[in-house]
Amino acid sequence: MELSVERLSHGYGDVEVLSDIDLRIPQGRVLCIVGPSGCGKSTLLRLIGGLERPGRGAVMQIGQPPADCLNPLTFIFQDFALLPWRSVADNVSLVLEDHRLGRAARARIVADVLARTRLSDFAGALPRQLSGGMKQRVAIARALAVNPAVMLMDEPLSALDAQTRELLIDDLIALWTRQPFTAVYVTHNLSEAVRLGHEIVVLSRRPGRIRESVTIDTPLAERDMADAELERRQKHLWALMRDEARAADAELIDD
Amino acid sequence: MTEARAEPRKRPVPFRGGGFRPETRRGLGAVVLIGLLLVIEWGVAAGWISPLTLPRPSDVIATFGALHETGMLYAHLFPSLSRLFMGALIGVSAGIAVGFMIGLFTYARAGLVPLVAALFPVPKIALLPLFVIWFGIDEASKYALIAFGTFTPTVVATYGAVDNVDRTLIRMGQSFGLSWWSITRKIVLPGAMPGILSGLRISLAIGIILLVAAEMLGATHGVGAYILEAGSLYDLERLFAGVTILSVLGIIVSAGIGRIERRLLRWRV
Ligand SMILES: Nc1ncnc2c1ncn2[C@@H]1O[C@H](COP(=O)(O)OP(=O)(O)OP(=O)(O)O)[C@@H](O)[C@H]1O
Ligand SMILES: [Mg+2]
Numbered sequence: 001m002e003l004s005v006e007r008l009s010h011g012y013g014d015v016e017v018l019s020d021i022d023l024r025i026p027q028g029r030v031l032c033i034v035g036p037s038g039c040g041k042s043t044l045l046r047l048i049g050g051l052e053r054p055g056r057g058a059v060m061q062i063g064q065p066p067a068d069c070l071n072p073l074t075f076i077f078q079d080f081a082l083l084p085w086r087s088v089a090d091n092v093s094l095v096l097e098d099h100r101l102g103r104a105a106r107a108r109i110v111a112d113v114l115a116r117t118r119l120s121d122f123a124g125a126l127p128r129q130l131s132g133g134m135k136q137r138v139a140i141a142r143a144l145a146v147n148p149a150v151m152l153m154d155e156p157l158s159a160l161d162a163q164t165r166e167l168l169i170d171d172l173i174a175l176w177t178r179q180p181f182t183a184v185y186v187t188h189n190l191s192e193a194v195r196l197g198h199e200i201v202v203l204s205r206r207p208g209r210i211r212e213s214v215t216i217d218t219p220l221a222e223r224d225m226a227d228a229e230l231e232r233r234q235k236h237l238w239a240l241m242r243d244e245a246r247a248a249d250a251e252l253i254d255d
Numbered sequence: 256m257t258e259a260r261a262e263p264r265k266r267p268v269p270f271r272g273g274g275f276r277p278e279t280r281r282g283l284g285a286v287v288l289i290g291l292l293l294v295i296e297w298g299v300a301a302g303w304i305s306p307l308t309l310p311r312p313s314d315v316i317a318t319f320g321a322l323h324e325t326g327m328l329y330a331h332l333f334p335s336l337s338r339l340f341m342g343a344l345i346g347v348s349a350g351i352a353v354g355f356m357i358g359l360f361t362y363a364r365a366g367l368v369p370l371v372a373a374l375f376p377v378p379k380i381a382l383l384p385l386f387v388i389w390f391g392i393d394e395a396s397k398y399a400l401i402a403f404g405t406f407t408p409t410v411v412a413t414y415g416a417v418d419n420v421d422r423t424l425i426r427m428g429q430s431f432g433l434s435w436w437s438i439t440r441k442i443v444l445p446g447a448m449p450g451i452l453s454g455l456r457i458s459l460a461i462g463i464i465l466l467v468a469a470e471m472l473g474a475t476h477g478v479g480a481y482i483l484e485a486g487s488l489y490d491l492e493r494l495f496a497g498v499t500i501l502s503v504l505g506i507i508v509s510a511g512i513g514r515i516e517r518r519l520l521r522w523r524v
Contacts, residue, residue: 049430051426051429051430070432071431071432073430074430074431075427075430075431077423077426077427079423081423081424081426081427083424083441083442083445084522084523084524085445085520085522086522094431094433094441095431095433097437097441098432098433098434098437126521126522127522128522128524142431146431
C-alpha cells in the first residue's frame with residue numbers, strides 16, 4: 001500500500017499552516033519530514049493519519065493494505081502515549097483487543113513484538129518503572145503488533161537523551177532491515193533524518209510548503225555517522241533549515 | 256596573619272530538602288483521639304469541665320455497652336446503614352453516569368452543566384418535605400434525599416475528572432482504531448478514576464450528613480432519630496454515643512475509599 005498527499009492545504013482559523021503539499025510515500029521506504037519549529041509537521045502527520053480533516057486537497061491510499069494488517073496507519077508519538085495503569089504487555093495487547101483474534105493468537109503477537117523490541121523481560125512492568133528509551137520501545141512494539149502498512153512517527157526520539165536516541169536509531173534500522181516497513185518520520189534532528197530517511201523532505205516556515213526533497217540511496221544498514229556523503233547531505237539540509245528559521249525569526253521581529 | 260594560614264572551616268552543606276510529603280503513621284490518629292478522650296475524662300472527673308457541657312467518655316462507653324446488650328444499637332444502626340447504602344448507591348451511580356455524559360457529549364454538557372450548577376447549592380434538607388410528598392414518608396423519601404445529595408457532587412467531580420484525562424491517550428486510542436466503547440472503558444474510565452474517587456469521599460460524607468437529617472425529620476429507628484431523642488431529653492451520654500457512631504462511620508467510609516484507591520490507583524507515581 002502506498003500513500004499520496006495531493007495538493008493539501010490546511011489552516012486553523014485565519015492562520016494558514018500547510019499550503020499545497022504534494023507527497024508520495026512509496027512502500028517499504030522511510031520518508032523523513034524536517035522543517036523549522038511550528039511549520040506544520042505534526043499537523044501534516046495528523047492529516048496523513050486521518051486524525052484531522054484536511055482543509056483542501058486530500059490524502060489518498062493507493063492499493064490495499066496487506067490482509068494481516070490490523071491498523072493500516074499507525075502512529076508512534078513523541079510522548080509515548082502509554083496507559084500508565086497497564087503493564088507493558090497489556091499496553092501492547094490493548095490495540096489487539098478490539099480485533100477478533102482469540103486469546104492464544106493475541107498472546108503470541110504480544111510475545112513476538114516484545115521479543116523483537118527486546119522487552120520480553122519487562123512484560124509485567126508498569127510504564128512508570130521504565131526508562132524513557134524503554135517506554136518508546138514499548139510504543140514501537142505496540143505499533144508493530146498491529147502490523148501497520150504505514151508507520152507515522154512524530155519526533156519519536158525527541159524526548160530521549162542522545163545516547164538512548166543513538167541506540168533506538170540502531171534498533172529502528174535493525175527492525176527495518178529485517179522487515180522493511182513504510183514510514184513517515186517527522187523530526188527536527190537532521191542526523192536522524194539522514195540516517196533513517198530514504199527521502200528527506202524539507203518544509204519551509206509557516207505556511208509549510210515543500211522547500212526541497214532529497215533522496216539518499218545508501219542502504220540504511222550501511223550508513224554510519226562518519227560517512228562523508230551523509231555529512232555533506234546533512235550540511236546542505238542544515239543550510240536550508242537555517243535560512244527558513246532565520247526568516248521565521250525576522251518575521252516575528254517585523255510584526 | 257595566623258587566620259589566613261588556618262585551614263578553611265569545613266562543615267556539611269546545610270540540608271534544605273525534605274518535607275511537603277506527609278506520610279501515614281499507623282496508629283498516630285488513634286493516639287491523638289485517645290489522648291483527647293483521656294483529657295476530657297480527667298477534666299470531668301476533676302471538675303474543671305462541667306458535666307453539663309460534656310459527658311465522661313467512660314459513661315459514653317458504658318452507654319454503648321448497654322446499647323449493645325439490649326440490641327438497640329443494631330436496631331438503630333441497620334436501618335441507617337441500609338439507607339446510606341441504597342441512597343448513596345443510587346446517587347453515586349447516577350452521578351457517575353451523568354458526569355460521563357457531560358464529559359463526553361457536547362449536548363449533554365451544554366444542557367446539563369447549568370442544571371447541575373443550579374441544583375448544587377440548594378440545601379437538599381430543605382427539599383425533604385417535598386420528597387415526602389413525592390415518595391411517601393417511608394424509606395423511599397430518605398433514599399431520594401441521600402441520592403440527590405450525593406448526586407450533584409459526584410457529577411461535578413466526574414466530569415472534571417473526565418475533562419482531565421490525558422487527551423494524547425485518547426488520540427492514541429483513536430489512532431489505533433479502537434472503538435468508542437473501548438476508548439471510554441479502557442482509557443477514559445481508568446484515567447478519570449483518581450478524580451472520581453476523591454469526589455466520592457466528599458459525596459459520601461455529604462450522604463452521612465443527609466442521612467442524619469432525614470432520620471431526624473421522620474424516622475423511629477436510625478442513628479439520627481436516636482440522636483434527636485437523646486438531645487431532646489438532654490441525655491448527653493446517649494447523644495455522644497450517637498455522634499460517635501457517625502464519626503466511626505465516617506472513618507470507615509474514608510478508610511474504605513483509601514483501600515480502593517490503593518488498589519485501583521497503584522499505577523500512579
Ligand atoms: N489544533 C490547533 N488549533 C490551532 N492552531 C494549531 C493547532 N494545531 C497546531 N496549530 C498551529 O499550527 C502551527 C503548526 O503546528 P504543528 O504542531 O503542526 O507544528 P510542528 O511543525 O509540528 O512544530 P514543532 O516542530 O514545534 O513540533 C503552529 O503555529 C500551531 O500553533
Ligand atoms: Mg510537532
